[in-house]
Amino acid sequence: MKAEKHWDESESIQLIRSMIEASKYQVADEKFLYLLWGYGVVVAGLSHYYLQFLTGYEYPYLVWLLMPILGVIHFFYLNKKTQSVQSNTWIYRVLSGIWVGMLFAILAVVAGGFGIGWGKVYPVFMLLYGTSAFATGTALEFKWLMLGGLLSIILGAIAFFFVFQFQLLLLVLAVLVSFVLPAHMMRKN
Amino acid sequence: MEFNELDPLLHNQLRLAVMSILLAKGEAEFNFIKEKSGATAGNLSAQISKLKNAGYLEVNKSFKNNYPLTTCKITDQGILAFERYVDALQSYIKKDN
Structure with a gap:
């Protein structure tokens, strides 16, 4: 920050704007995680x-x-990143809630898969991926995640009517649209 | 149009930067504020103390992975002061127009 100088009202407004802009949460900061899980599930599914x-x-x-x-x-x-991160904001808490909640739900569905069979639970994975992506996209006003999430939910609904062989391919498609594609569209402001 | 006086505590480049960051983030680590504001540690520390003494923010010192960690959090009083400051800025700008 430069030394104090003549300081007027318009400069104040400009400074407030630039600081708020610089402090904003950027979805692009999480690009690596979307790519990690997106391509991870695609590779495993295929x-x-x-x-x-x-x-x-x-x-x-x-x-x-x-x-x-x-x-x-x-x-x-995340552990390495958190050491250099710096804040505990409302949006971080909202996103943590969404994704940690999804993790617990996925684990619960995995447990259920052992009981009722995998052919019945894969569509639920797609619904969970889609819901989390859609909620995140809505919170961040990032249209690619909203769109990908919605498509994943639709693919999940369709998957209920197919046998496991095709559910696997639909799962891969759901992850491509809800994780991989949005991740590639993430740009730093 | 009422012509409000600008809070002298906020009408300062670095203090206003600190308050803007905290308004956006709610709570932030000292190093984050330092990086975003481009201030030196000494100057930032001095300005944060002034804001703290005015009750505009709270400072919490702790340890994270054996390293000292200073976090700042905007208070309700700080948010109110910031809102008043922006209102006053608007009144100045409208008056100029």
């Missing part, structure tokens, strides 16, 4: 499809063990 339906491998679901690994990367990334 690998699962390939192993189960094209090669007949006995344990195709093992590819989902990639998810806890991504969880560890996510944890270390």
